[in-house]
Amino acid sequence: MAELQFSTPQPPPSRPLPFREDCWSEEATSTLVDAWGRRYLELNRGNLRQKDWQEVADAVNLRHGHTKKARRTDVQCKNRIDTLKKKYKVEKARVSESNGSVTSSWSFFSRLDCLIGSAVTAAKKAPIPIPLPPPLAVPLACRKPPGGMVVQPVVLPQKRPSPAVDDSYFRRNYSAVAAAAAAEEEEEDRSEDLGSSEETGGRRNGEAEGMRRLARAIEKLGEMYERIEGEKQRQMIELEKQRMQFAKDLEVQRMQLFMDTQVQLEKIKQAKRSGSNGERSLASKLNNHYCDQF
Known part of the structure; x- marks a missing residue:
C-alpha cells in the first residue's frame, strides 16, 4: 500500500x-x-501664495532634487509644512502640560517655536500702545520748611493805575469826526454806485452784443439749411426727369422692336404664300404635259 505523502505549505514570499x-x-x-x-x-x-510655495519648492529641489523621485512640488511642500505644524502643536501641548519639566527632543521644535510659537502670536495680535501726550505742567507739592517757619506767599507788584484821561477833546471834536466819517462813507457809496452802474452797463452791452452774434449765427444757419434743402429738391426733380426720359425711351424702343417683329413675320408669311402658289402651278403644268403624251 502506497504511503500518502503530504506536502508542507511553503511560506509566502x-x-x-x-x-x-x-x-x-x-x-x-x-x-x-x-x-x-x-x-x-x-x-x-x-499666508504664502502659490508662487511663494513654488519658490520654496525650487529652493528645496536646488539642494536635494538631484533625482526625479527626490524632486518636490509646491503642494508637497505645503503638505509637509502642515504636518510639521501639527506635530509642533502636539509637542507644544506636551511641554506646556509638564510645566517646564519636560523638554522636546524634536530637532525642529525650537525653530518652529520661533516662527509660529504662542509668544510670537500673542505679540503679533497684541495692540500697539498709544503713547500719551506729556503733561503741560507738573504741579509742585507744597512742602512745609524745616523748623516750623512759615513761608509768606510772594506778592506780585500791582500795576500802576493809569492816569485819568480828559476826554473833553473827544467830546468837543466828536461831531466833526462823525461828519467827516459820514462824508467819506457817502463818497465811497457814490463811487461804488458809479462803478456798479458802469459795470452793469458794460455787462448789459456785453449781453446785447452776445445776443446779436447769436442771432446772426442762427440766421446764417437758417440760410445754409435753406440752400441745402433747395439744392436737394432740384436734384430730386432732375433725377425724376431723367427717370421719366429713360422710361419713355425704353417704351419707344419696345414699340419699335414690336413693329419690326410684326413686319418680319408678315414678310415670311407672304413668302410662304407665293412659294406655295408657284409649286401648284408647276405641278398642274407637269400633269397636263404628261396627259398629252399618253
Whole structure:
C-alpha cells in the first residue's frame, strides 16, 4: 500500500516594505523649514501664495532634487509644512502640560517655536500702545520748611493805575469826526454806485452784443439749411426727369422692336404664300404635259 505523502505549505514570499515617494529626509525637511521660514517672515507672518510655495519648492529641489523621485512640488511642500505644524502643536501641548519639566527632543521644535510659537502670536495680535501726550505742567507739592517757619506767599507788584484821561477833546471834536466819517462813507457809496452802474452797463452791452452774434449765427444757419434743402429738391426733380426720359425711351424702343417683329413675320408669311402658289402651278403644268403624251 502506497504511503500518502503530504506536502508542507511553503511560506509566502516576503513583500518589500512600501516606500512612499513623498517621504522627507531630515536634511530636506531642514531646507524646507529654512526656505519657508524666510518667506513667511518676509510676508509678515502671512499666508504664502502659490508662487511663494513654488519658490520654496525650487529652493528645496536646488539642494536635494538631484533625482526625479527626490524632486518636490509646491503642494508637497505645503503638505509637509502642515504636518510639521501639527506635530509642533502636539509637542507644544506636551511641554506646556509638564510645566517646564519636560523638554522636546524634536530637532525642529525650537525653530518652529520661533516662527509660529504662542509668544510670537500673542505679540503679533497684541495692540500697539498709544503713547500719551506729556503733561503741560507738573504741579509742585507744597512742602512745609524745616523748623516750623512759615513761608509768606510772594506778592506780585500791582500795576500802576493809569492816569485819568480828559476826554473833553473827544467830546468837543466828536461831531466833526462823525461828519467827516459820514462824508467819506457817502463818497465811497457814490463811487461804488458809479462803478456798479458802469459795470452793469458794460455787462448789459456785453449781453446785447452776445445776443446779436447769436442771432446772426442762427440766421446764417437758417440760410445754409435753406440752400441745402433747395439744392436737394432740384436734384430730386432732375433725377425724376431723367427717370421719366429713360422710361419713355425704353417704351419707344419696345414699340419699335414690336413693329419690326410684326413686319418680319408678315414678310415670311407672304413668302410662304407665293412659294406655295408657284409649286401648284408647276405641278398642274407637269400633269397636263404628261396627259398629252399618253
